[in-house]
Amino acid sequence: MRPGFHHYLLNGYFEDPCLFVRIPMEKRALLFDSGDVRNLKPADAHKITDVFITHTHMDHFVGFDMIIRTLLRRDRPLNVYGPAGIAECIAGKLRGYCWNMIQEYPFLLNVHSYSGKTVTHTVFDAQKKFRKEVRKRTKSEGTMLRNPLFHVKAAVLDHGIPCLAYRIQETVHINIDKDGLQRKGLTVGPWLTEFKKILREDFSRQKEIMANGISYSINQLKDIAMFTDGQIISYATDISMSSDNIAQLTEFVKGSDIFYCEAYFMDKDRERAIERFHLTAKTCGTIAKNAGVKRLVPMHFSPKYSDCPGAVIDEAMGAFQS
Template identity: 40%
Template sequence: MPPLFNPRLVNDPAGDPGLFVPFFYEKRALLIDTGDLSALSARDILKITHVFITHTHMDHFIGFDRILRICLGRNKVLHTFGPEGFIEKMAARLSAYTWNLVENYQNPLRITATEIRKNELVSCIFDCSSRFVPQDYATRHLQSRTIHAEPAFSVDAAILDHDIACMGYAIKERFSVNIRREILQEMGFAPGPWLYAFKQALYAESDPESLFEIPRQYAPKNAQTRFSIGELTDRLAVVTKGHKIAYITDAAGHEQNTEKIISLAMDADHLFIEAAFLDEDRNLARRKKHLTAAAAGRIAARAGARRFTLFHFSPRYSENRDRVEQEARKAWKTAGTGEPFNRFPSR
């Protein structure tokens, strides 16, 4: 069975940063950064439940208006996160529009905005029916890097330096449920969304004696379709370590940032990491507070990432992207072992 989510870059590696994280077998997705989102369909955007903003530079935040426009008039709660000052930025964004008729909408959109500070999370609500005036402020002490948690997965964050606070994020399954395909075949059941529902029951720590019913359309004629969770787990499931993805962009390449990134991305199955400049332009990278391709490769190796994908290339390398990728690959090989490199991932 595949992992819970299936991440992909929103744009070409030289385009605006953004990571779309749809869930398998569920009409749901997470999104990290909202640059140019024209590559995402309205259907994709309507799946989004949580948006994680690294910082509010234009190329990371300009696409939020597209989300707002598509979700407006729908009965939806959109959860957003960003660095300290994010609530003020969100309020300014929403107050730029006139909302004199929205209180009449039958389906009001609600946006929760949470800013991530060193030791606390500060949240408020922007409700369509109240013309998106911020209300219901709340503060929660932050005891770990985890800023959001559900039964199936959690999201961790680290505050990085880009001359301003810039967030790095990691998303991790609690555990992964692998289905014994040969046993499934022996039992005569066809795979389908019911396997996802079964996995959710395990995440929710359902009573092993509780019953789980496999929909009749996936079962052989006259076959038993009701099993206890415990029996079905013993027969079908192999529980292993959960899948982890990490996303790093717009981070100065100094040691303090590097150590924070490595800690956040440690043992990631897939690390998405910026490679804004070549090492020959490292002085420019230093001034602009970005990572070089060589730094990205070394970080991926030191974090033990099983696979990494580069993005956020400077336009100056539009004619020789191979050099960016080759530099990262060389740095990886020097610092570690293996071939986790993912070349030009398809959208």
């Protein structure tokens, strides 16, 4: 199965967690957290349309300025999502610079802050020197972004402060039956991308499509498409060890194909983990196991284990596979 998302962490276990998710079919990418983003290749940075911030501790937010710096001349807007208060944090960052030379730039920042009940949309427009403009507040159960190909949901968890976990879900995965394609005398080509797009978006399927220079109705071709459940990726970091939080996170990441999760402390330092509102590696593994995730990727380890990352991984994976 060809995955709909390509994803990787920008940094190592002891550096800032930062997940890059590329969506090749849409020629766009999503970024989860923006701490140290120096490993982000410029070509990848330019693909980013949406940035999802868990919370504004420095190790998750310090690189946001660099992203703005890279995209400042772009005419495609950047959408940013985060917990309540994120718009004020962004306004604070923007106030730290002089903007007298950007009136010609078409760049727009759309900020969506999620309180657990409502999403507030705030706009920062380069042509207005990034003055903060609150547009509207709508009721929400956590769907931050939705389009025919995928959607992203957020859950408000506790880290001493509100901290969002995210779940990206491909709506449906469509594979093409190569034998069926051959039987119809067709070959692969860019038309298949358009074909899949129509299948996702237009359920009446009355459209016509040009395949290898011949016009077909979607109904004539639909038997070469095989529908499977879409891929699910979850991302959670900086989560307190309270039983409420753990139960909520377990429910939220249920059935994920891949779960990126913090494993900041080891179980021997459990008291410290509770004090600092972080998960232990063992709890990270237990959440993944109880949620039935297919693959766990532990991340964001405390520097105190810098000489033994293997022990942290073993603790998380041990609990996951037990």
